[in-house]
Amino acid sequence: QFGFLPSKVPASPAIADRCFCELKGNVDECECSVDFVDKFNNYRIYPRLKSLLPKNYFRFFTVNLKKPCPFWPDDGGCASTQCAVESCTEANIPREIFQTKQNKSNLFGPENNPKLLTEAQSAGTCSEGSDEELGYLNTTLTKQMSADLALWKLHDDTQHSFCDVDDDNSNDSVFVDLLLNPERYTGYKGPSVQRIWRTIYEENCFKPKRGYGPYIDSTNVGDLCLEKRAFYRAISGLHASINIHLCAQYLHSHAVPGMQHWGMNLQEFQVRFDPETTNGEGPKWLRNLYFLYLLELRAIAKAAPYLEQLPFYTGNDTDDAEVNAAVHDLLNQIKSFQPHFNESSMFTGGSKQAQKLKEEFRHHFRNITRIMDCVGCEKCKVWGKLQTQGLGTALKILFSGSFDKANPTAFDLKSMKRSRFQLTRNEIVALFNAFGRLSTSIYNLEMFRQAAETLQQVR
Numbered sequence: 067q068f069g070f071l072p073s074k075v076p077a078s079p080a081i082a083d084r085c086f087c088e089l090k091g092n093v094d095e096c097e098c099s100v101d102f103v104d105k106f107n108n109y110r111i112y113p114r115l116k117s118l119l120p121k122n123y124f125r126f127f128t129v130n131l132k133k134p135c136p137f138w139p140d141d142g143g144c145a146s147t148q149c150a151v152e153s154c155t156e157a158n159i160p161r162e163i164f165q166t167k168q169n170k171s172n173l174f175g176p177e178n179n180p181k182l183l184t185e186a187q188s189a190g191t192c193s194e195g196s197d198e199e200l201g202y203l204n205t206t207l208t209k210q211m212s213a214d215l216a217l218w219k220l221h222d223d224t225q226h227s228f229c230d231v232d233d234d235n236s237n238d239s240v241f242v243d244l245l246l247n248p249e250r251y252t253g254y255k256g257p258s259v260q261r262i263w264r265t266i267y268e269e270n271c272f273k274p275k276r277g278y279g280p281y282i283d284s285t286n287v288g289d290l291c292l293e294k295r296a297f298y299r300a301i302s303g304l305h306a307s308i309n310i311h312l313c314a315q316y317l318h319s320h321a322v323p324g325m326q327h328w329g330m331n332l333q334e335f336q337v338r339f340d341p342e343t344t345n346g347e348g349p350k351w352l353r354n355l356y357f358l359y360l361l362e363l364r365a366i367a368k369a370a371p372y373l374e375q376l377p378f379y380t381g382n383d384t385d386d387a388e389v390n391a392a393v394h395d396l397l398n399q400i401k402s403f404q405p406h407f408n409e410s411s412m413f414t415g416g417s418k419q420a421q422k423l424k425e426e427f428r429h430h431f432r433n434i435t436r437i438m439d440c441v442g443c444e445k446c447k448v449w450g451k452l453q454t455q456g457l458g459t460a461l462k463i464l465f466s467g468s469f470d471k472a473n474p475t476a477f478d479l480k481s482m483k484r485s486r487f488q489l490t491r492n493e494i495v496a497l498f499n500a501f502g503r504l505s506t507s508i509y510n511l512e513m514f515r516q517a518a519e520t521l522q523q524v525r
């Protein structure tokens with residue numbers, strides 16, 4: 067089940083208790099228990115998203131990878147489109163991968179083709195380190211798929227509902243097939259990525275005013291107001307989710323060349339979330355994942371009357387009908403969830419101060435999305451952009467006011483259009499996939515918990 071059990075798990079036997087010690091009681095700021103979220107997600111949401119997200123409508127995300135970092139000069143690594151893999155000559159590219167690109171006939175990526183996976187990993191001739199190879203972004207699309215995507219855009223434009231399919235309508239935006247580029251371990255680490263997380267926390271999360279160092283942590287987050295706490299918890303939850311994914315899909319190397327494989331890495335997980343190695347914070351970061359999950363869940367529930375009326379158009383009638391039915395089924399589950407995050411307690415009063423706080427909140431969040439242009443690993447950048455755009459879409463749904471007056475039983479799409487509220491296809495793809503990432507993280511936590519318990523019994 068968990069593929070690989072590390073040989074150097076820290077000595078204390080209470081692995082499960084230590085990492086998961088905070089995963090009990092109510093989720094912070096919410097009226098819902100962690101346990102309830104676990105059951106709801108693992109049995110009702112995760113299986114549905116697992117079959118929905120690979121559908122064509124949801125698997126292609128538009129992204130501009132060429133935008134320069136607006137905050138500091140490119141500090142190297144396998145940065146954006148200058149990634150070493152791109153400078154490969156034909157002869158350097160493994161035959162199967164090159165043929166896939168040339169023939170454009172293979173919709174199955176390395177994930178589904180172990181031979182391609184092995185060769186992709188060993189294609190080290192044009193990049194210096196395996197980290198760069200792991201961060202390689204596969205932008206292969208079949209000719210048919212490219213044509214279909216152009217048709218979707220045309221359709222979206224004429225519907226005026228999802229008119230802006232890429233992040234800035236520039237020629238540099240490309241479609242990325244998310245199935246070909248799963249979020250997993252890439253080896254992206256060191257000063258470059260530390261600067262990114264540091265900038266996010268130090269400069270773009272709100273901080274208690276006086277008497278504290280630059281960082282927010284569980285000891286001082288309580289001194290912030292609800293909105294600022296929510297901001298920190300959302301970012302920390304996203305960070306936790308990204309790190310859970312890299313531990314859940316980790317590249318295990320072996321002494322024997324060619325024997326690498328992907329699988330869960332319990333030791334990596336423990337180092338990242340154990341209170342002993344995180345100054346007591348790791349388990350609290352895991353709690354923040356639940357907070358973010360409930361926030362995005364609430365946004366989807368709030369937008370459900372709107373989402374239910376969308377066509378999810380791809381041009382293939384059978385596919386579209388299937389996606390429609392699956393989305394309705396998912397939304398029914400989400401609507402049946404009662405103890406949702408209550409966004410109405412945020413930015414209350416309509417006073418100038420509340421408006422100013424909302425503006426600051428928006429400004430800080432926009433900055434974080436811009437920091438994604440500084441991420442020096444293409445695959446991480448795609449998923450970083452997708453997840454911040456998904457969260458941005460959730461915040462837009464929760465706080466734009468467009469859904470506040472809507473009566474879900476008599477929801478009127480026309481009045482939404484009149485109020486100029488709409489979500490682009492890309493926003494919908496980002497929203498569902500970002501939520502899918504959180505759902506998978508919570509599911510993965512259960513896998514880690516079981517692996518840790520098994521390990522304890524074995525010892």
Ligand SMILES: Cc1cc2nc3c(=O)[nH]c(=O)nc-3n(C[C@H](O)[C@H](O)[C@H](O)COP(=O)(O)OP(=O)(O)OC[C@H]3O[C@@H](n4cnc5c(N)ncnc54)[C@H](O)[C@@H]3O)c2cc1C
Pocket residue numbers: 249250251252253254255256259260262263301302303304305306307308309312351352438441445446447449450451
């Ligand atoms: C947008 C983005 C996407 C990424 N995607 C990937 C990916 O797909 N695959 C991959 O292998 N790597 C990815 N990374 C890198 C990964 O997140 C780590 O940065 C990297 O593995 C180095 O980890 P680290 O141990 O140095 O600590 P980091 O995760 O870099 O954390 C830096 C510091 O932040 C604090 N911290 C850590 N977690 C939290 C939290 N949840 N809440 C609050 N504070 C926290 C700690 O003090 C820690 O020392 C991504 C990074 C970014 C910025």
